[in-house]
Amino acid sequence: MRFTTLTFLLFFVLVYLIYWSLRGRSRLWFLAAASMVFYGAWSPGFLIHFVSIVLINFGFTRLIRNAGPRKKAYLIAALLINFSNLFLLKYFYFFLEVLFDASGMPIFNEGYFNRQLFDWIGETSIVLPLAISFYTFQICAYLIDEYRGQIPTEHGFIEFFVFILFFPQLVAGPIMRHGDFFPQLDRDQMKPGFLIRGMALIQIGLIKKVAIADNISGVINPIFQNPEAYDGWTNLLATMGFAVQVYCDFSGYTDLARGFGYMFGLKLPENFYGPYLAPTVRELWQRWHATLSTWMRDYLYIPLGGSRCSRVRADFNLVLTFTLSGLWHGANYTYILWGFMHGMALILERYLTPVGKAVRRIFEDSHGAVPAYYRYGTITLKTSFVFFLFLMGIVFFNAPDIERSWSMFVQMGTFASEGKGTNVEMILGLLVVTMGLNWYQFKPGRLSFLEEKPALAYGILLLTGLAVIWILGLYAPGSGDFIYFQF
Numbered sequence: 046m047r048f049t050t051l052t053f054l055l056f057f058v059l060v061y062l063i064y065w066s067l068r069g070r071s072r073l074w075f076l077a078a079a080s081m082v083f084y085g086a087w088s089p090g091f092l093i094h095f096v097s098i099v100l101i102n103f104g105f106t107r108l109i110r111n112a113g114p115r116k117k118a119y120l121i122a123a124l125l126i127n128f129s130n131l132f133l134l135k136y137f138y139f140f141l142e143v144l145f146d147a148s149g150m151p152i153f154n155e156g157y158f159n160r161q162l163f164d165w166i167g168e169t170s171i172v173l174p175l176a177i178s179f180y181t182f183q184i185c186a187y188l189i190d191e192y193r194g195q196i197p198t199e200h201g202f203i204e205f206f207v208f209i210l211f212f213p214q215l216v217a218g219p220i221m222r223h224g225d226f227f228p229q230l231d232r233d234q235m236k237p238g239f240l241i242r243g244m245a246l247i248q249i250g251l252i253k254k255v256a257i258a259d260n261i262s263g264v265i266n267p268i269f270q271n272p273e274a275y276d277g278w279t280n281l282l283a284t285m286g287f288a289v290q291v292y293c294d295f296s297g298y299t300d301l302a303r304g305f306g307y308m309f310g311l312k313l314p315e316n317f318y319g320p321y322l323a324p325t326v327r328e329l330w331q332r333w334h335a336t337l338s339t340w341m342r343d344y345l346y347i348p349l350g351g352s353r354c355s356r357v358r359a360d361f362n363l364v365l366t367f368t369l370s371g372l373w374h375g376a377n378y379t380y381i382l383w384g385f386m387h388g389m390a391l392i393l394e395r396y397l398t399p400v401g402k403a404v405r406r407i408f409e410d411s412h413g414a415v416p417a418y419y420r421y422g423t424i425t426l427k428t429s430f431v432f433f434l435f436l437m438g439i440v441f442f443n444a445p446d447i448e449r450s451w452s453m454f455v456q457m458g459t460f461a462s463e464g465k466g467t468n469v470e471m472i473l474g475l476l477v478v479t480m481g482l483n484w485y486q487f488k489p490g491r492l493s494f495l496e497e498k499p500a501l502a503y504g505i506l507l508l509t510g511l512a513v514i515w516i517l518g519l520y521a522p523g524s525g526d527f528i529y530f531q532f
Contacts, residue, residue, distance in 0.1 A: 048250075048254075048298070048301045048305075049251065049254060049255055056079075056082075056083070057305065060075075060076075060079045061308055061309070063075060064076065064079075064309060065235060070203065073203045073204065073207050073230070074203055076207050076211065076212075076309070077203060077206050077207050077210060079212060080207065080210040080211060080212040080215060081096070081210065083212035083215070084175070084176075084210065084212070084215060087175050088174070088175065091172075091174040091175065094174060095174065095180070095210075098127070098130060098180075098184070099184075099205075099206060099209050099210065101123075101126065102123060102126075102127070102184050102187075102188065102209075103202055103205050103206070105119055105120075105122070105123035105188060106187065106188065106191050106200075106205065107199075109123070109188065109191045109192050110191055110199060116192055117192070120188060120189070120192045123185075123188050124185060124188065127181050127184055127185055127188075128181070128185075130177075130181070131177060131178065131181045133171070134171060134172075134173055134174055134177055135173055135177055135178065135376055136372075136376045137171055138155055138158075138171065138376065139376030139377065141153050141154075141155055141158060142155070175216055176215055176216045176217065178373055178374075179215070179216070179217060179218050179220055180209055180215070182220050182337075182340055182373075183208075183209060183220050183221055184209060185344070186220070186222055186223075186340060186343075186344060187205075187208070187222075187223055189344055190222070190223055195223075196223050198227070200223075200227060204227060204230060208221065208223070208226050208227065211226075211306075211311075213301075213302045213303075213305035213306050213309075213313070214302040214306065214313055217295070217298050217299075217302075218299070218302070218316060218334075218336055218337070219299060219302065219303075219313055219314045219315070219316040219335075219336040220336040220337055220340055221313065221314060221336070222314075225313065225314050226311070229310070229311050229312065232310070235310050236310075239307045239308070239310055239312075240307070240308065241506065242304070242307045243303075243304045243305065243306070243307030243308040244304070244308075244506045245304070245506060246300045246301070246303050246304030246307065247300070247301055247304035247305065247308075248506070249297075249300050249304075250297040250298065250299070250300030250301035250304060251297070251301070252297075253292075253293035253294070253296060253297030253300065253482065254293065254294055254297035254298065254301070257289065257290075257293040257297075257475055257478065257479070258289070258290045258291075258293040258294035258297060260471075260475075261286050261289050261290050261293075261471065261472065261475055262290050264286060264467060264468050264471060264472065265282075265283045265286035265287055265290065265467075265472070268280060268282075268283035268286075268467065269283060269287070269443050269444050269445070269449065269453070270445065270449070271449075272444075272449055272452040272453040272456055273452050273456065273464070274464055274465055275456065275464040275465050275466070275467065276456065276461050276462055276463060276464035276465070276466065277456045277457045277458075277459060277460045277461040277462070277464075278460075278466075279464065279465065279466050279467050280453050280456040280457050280461075281436070281457050282467060282469060282472050282473075283453075283467070284436040284437070284439045284440060284453075285436060285472055285473070285476050286472045286475075286476075287439050287442075287443050288321070288432075288435065288436060288439060288476070288479070289472070289475045289476055289478075289479045291439075291442075291443075292317075292320070292321065292479055292482075292483070293479060293482070295316075295317075295334070296316065296317040296482075296486070299315070299316040299317060303315070314335070314336055315335065316334055316335050316336055317332065317333065317334070317335070317486055318331070318332040318335065318486060318487055319332060319483040319484060319485075319486045319487025320332035320333035320483065321432055321435070321479065321480060321483045322428060322480070322483050322484060322487055323428065323431055324424050324427040324428045324431065325394060325427065325431060326387065326390045326391050326394050326431055326434065327391060327394060329431055329435065330387070330391075332487075337370065337373070338370075341366050341367075341369070341370050342366075345365075345366050345369065346362055346363070346366040349362040349365065349366070350362055360392045360395075363388055363391055363392060364385060364388035364389060364392065365388075366388065367384045367385065367387050367388030367391065368381055368384040368385045368388055369384065370384045371383045371384020371385065371387075372384065374442070377446070378446075378447050379441045379442065379444055379445075379446065379447060379450055380441070380442070382441045382447070382450075383438050383441035383442045386437075386438055386441065387434075387438060390434055405419075405423075440453045440454060
């Protein structure tokens with residue numbers, strides 16, 4: 046049940062009306078039921094599996110809170126169960142591929158395993174459940190925070206259940222922490238400001254996803270599938286096009302999720318802060334998929350020692366964190382290389398920072414200020430370089446395999462002139478629009494003006510809503526799955 050379908054619209058309207066007609070804890074029980082219907086519409090079998098995982102983990106939260114000296118053992122057991130579940134259903138075939146590539150033994154061939162699996166249980170393959178990476182990280186964050194004593198109040202089953210299964214953010218985040226959700230449950234937040242923000246975000250999310258991301262995907266996908274058939278400039282354009290697609294697709298989903306959350310009186314965390322305008326690699330990853338970045342920082346990078354150790358160890362921690370972040374995105378060598386590349390870029394940036402400061406001092410006056418041309422010039426150059434680095438990472442992120450990633454690099458690096466072209470005007474035009482959306486997203490208080498005059502806001506939103514319907518009617522190519530559903 047995708048957010049961009051008529052079926053979901055009818056589902057949401059029905060849930061919304063019933064939710065606000067209820068009072069107290071009955072709302073939570075109803076949200077739990079609605080969330081199960083939403084997930085069960087994708088796969089009833091995986092709904093049973095998902096609910097079982099949630100029940101098991103709720104039991105572990107109680108054990109960890111009340112176990113005293115044994116709570117560490119319970120935490121380890123819970124994490125082993127969750128990550129074993131993630132490994133089996135998402136990474137097992139990749140594990141077989143690594144073993145097969147290393148040994149060449151036919152018993153590690155995927156086809157051989159699938160035939161054995163069919164003989165054992167009658168299934169032809171292991172199927173990846175929707176949202177498994179997102180709900181695994183969200184559950185594990187709660188367990189670790191419980192172990193650390195960072196959750197002051199013991200929450201009941203229904204609160205925990207809705208926290209994990211809340212359908213607006215269930216499938217592709219944002220990855221919530223307990224502090225993002227539980228304190229809001231005791232408030233009745235049906236107020237004009239939330240309704241206005243919710244309606245505005247839903248409209249923005251629909252434009253990003255349906256009018257932009259879905260339209261450009263058909264233009265660039267053939268290039269990633271067969272880069273050798275296209276010239277070097279077209280291959281570079283494909284990376285720009287995917288930058289448009291992945292931003293509008295994923296941030297569009299986040300806008301929709303946050304918008305639907307506001308409609309229920311719940312404020313979900315932001316996931317994007319205009320990442321394409323970041324002047325440093327570090328800031329890029331603070332602005333892109335922020336809830337995953339902070340998760341990796343708090344539950345992996347810092348426990349490994351973070352930067353509070355030797356420079357060599359800190360560099361290793363950083364590269365390992367980003368490499369595992371790449372693996373989180375998908376079971377493929379390309380994702381590992383993508384994460385490793387950005388980890389190395391961050392290390393290089395660390396070493397170059399003192400050089401940049403030394404150059405700045407050359408231009409400083411006696412008060413430590415620099416000329417405007419230097420300030421704006423360096424910001425423009427740094428932002429352009431970081432975005433170019435992001436584009437090079439896209440070659441790994443979106444190409445089906447390493448061979449086609451290499452082909453794209455060869456076509457671009459040799460400025461290949463032979464091959465087909467593509468719709469240059471569309472890609473560059475939508476790239477400009479995307480940059481505008483990044484600027485708007487990074488602008489503080491961007492929706493606050495609507496809340497100051499509710500009557501005017503409702504009129505504006507009604508008119509823009511009609512405009513959105515008109516735009517989607519003209520340009521919607523048929524909505525596809527969100528990119529991050531596969532993760």
